[in-house]
Amino acid sequence: MGELLAAPAEAAAGLAVYGARAVDGDAPASTRQALVDADVPGRLAAKDPTLWGPDAAADAAAGLGWLDTHRRSRELLPQLAELTAELGDLDHVVLAGMGGSSLAPEVIARTTGRPLTVLDTTDPGQVRATLADRLERTVVVVASKSGATVETDSLRRAYWQAFLDAGMTEAEAGRHFVVVTDPGSPLEAVAAEMGAIMVPADPEVGGRYSALTALGLVPCALAGVPVTDLLDQADAYAASLGRTEDNPGLALGAALATAATAGRDKIALFADGTGVEGLGDWVEQLLAESTGKDGLGILPVVLESPEHPGVTGPGVLTISYGGALAAGDVPGSGAAAPDVAVNGPLGAHFLAWEYATAAAAIVLGVNPFDQPNVTEAKEHTSAILAGDASTPAPSSTEGAIEVYAPAGTPGDLAGALRHLLDGVHDEGYLAVTAYLDRNADAGVAQLRPLLAVATGRPVTFGWGPRYLHSTGQYHKGGPPAGSFLQITGTVDVDLPVPGKPYSFGELQAAQAAGDRRALSGRERPMLRLHLTERSAGLAQLFDAVGSLRA
Known part of the structure; x- marks a missing residue:
């Protein structure tokens, strides 16, 4: 671990990536330099949809809004403040969502220590138990970009019936729902029929890149998370996206791609105990769903701790993640030293990992914005x-x-x-x-x-x-x-x-x-x-x- 700390880190706005240059340097040719030579940092920051080839251009053009969604999301802050005040008596926040609509809010709530019940299951026992928990004090955030996700629709129906069975009128039941979906989706019309509050999702951002959109912010704001901090962290970090140096996302993406193309396409992920909790589950979806196609891809393996099996091994690149490090702190903990450590504020983490995934997909030659299977x-x-x-x-x-x-x-x-x-x-x-x-x-x-x-x-x-x-x-x-x-x-x-x-x-x-x-x-x-x-x-x-x- 000492060697990892001694090597130069790539840092911006409090987020630092350790060890990435060493991974890249072990390759016969530098992936990072190839990305710089192709002007990927500037083109990606400018939302160039041609970076992933002509077949992916349409998906990219429609899905690169994550690069600056944190700025558009500031327009939501007054509405979120009003919503939180209006629903202040409903202190049990349940998020009914799947995939990107639930994973990022879960990470945010765990990291900030705020109570949020994430319901992303169809198991009847788990659904029944959640329905029975503080129903009269529950607000249900129904989150689905497409508005047609079967699990989310089923959970919405179950809660609606539970509120009516508890003696609420339809108008009273409608107050217990907040719907987050793309404008024009089928769920928008359903929200109007229910009398539920509807908050629009960002139509320029795909679900797994939606952490800093309404899908991530609405349930967290209702749970008491200071979401402005996340936007501030991402905004400060965003200045690095077009740089050829001091660009942690570029360094991380190059390391991921270098490892994957050299046979280390399994990424062991663990929290280093410095304050970011559960990020591995979100990174798992982002990397696996963005790169796992056309017979290619990077497989994240989320570990319980650095002491558990799977930290190292043939074909494995080990990455730890956590919050900002104090001077002298060591990235990672336990007996296994990571190959790469990523440390910094959560809002910057989201943007850095999204950028790294998009950059790695360029090298792998896959479209990071579709999910064909x-x-x-x-x-x-x-x-x-x-x-x-x-x-x-x-x-x-x-x-x-x-x-x-x-x-x-x-x-x-x-x-x-x-x-x-x-x-x-x-x-x-x-x-x-x-x-x-x-x-x-x-x-x-x-x-x-x-x-x-x-x-x-x-x-x-x-x-x-x-x-x-x-x-x-x-x-x-x-x-x-x-x-x-x-x-x-x-x-x-x-x-x-x-x-x-x-x-x-x-x-x-x-x-x-x-x-x-x-x-x-x-x-x-x-x-x-x-x-x-x-x-x-x-x-x-x-x-x-x-x-x-x-």
């Missing part, structure tokens, strides 16, 4: 809900776990797991995806480090359907290197989606099945484990994974 799982889900589904029998059952494995897989649970892990090749990764209750079944996430030890390869963990709007694009459009462990669970008490012919449990099951169908169509190795009783099944699963390490 995200719709596949959605289409499969819709077809399954419409009745296009078969119900296969489990290949075996052990206790509270049904095993659904492809032909040729050992029949026992431990054998099926070992077969999946043995199939992860030297450049591959294992993705664990759990369609469970993020609160009641939170312990399942601890499978990630255990499986990382068992397989010796990068292992990611994602909650379904949340990951479908994040790493789901990389799983299908990125390198064909993934193996997949999907975990589902029996629903004991289901919950209807008001106005729809399906329940939350049926929607959740269809989403899991839709993703399996999309992955199997690409012949990705897949093992599904269904917990017929969740607590007992999880305990049994941990025992089975433990036996793999013996």
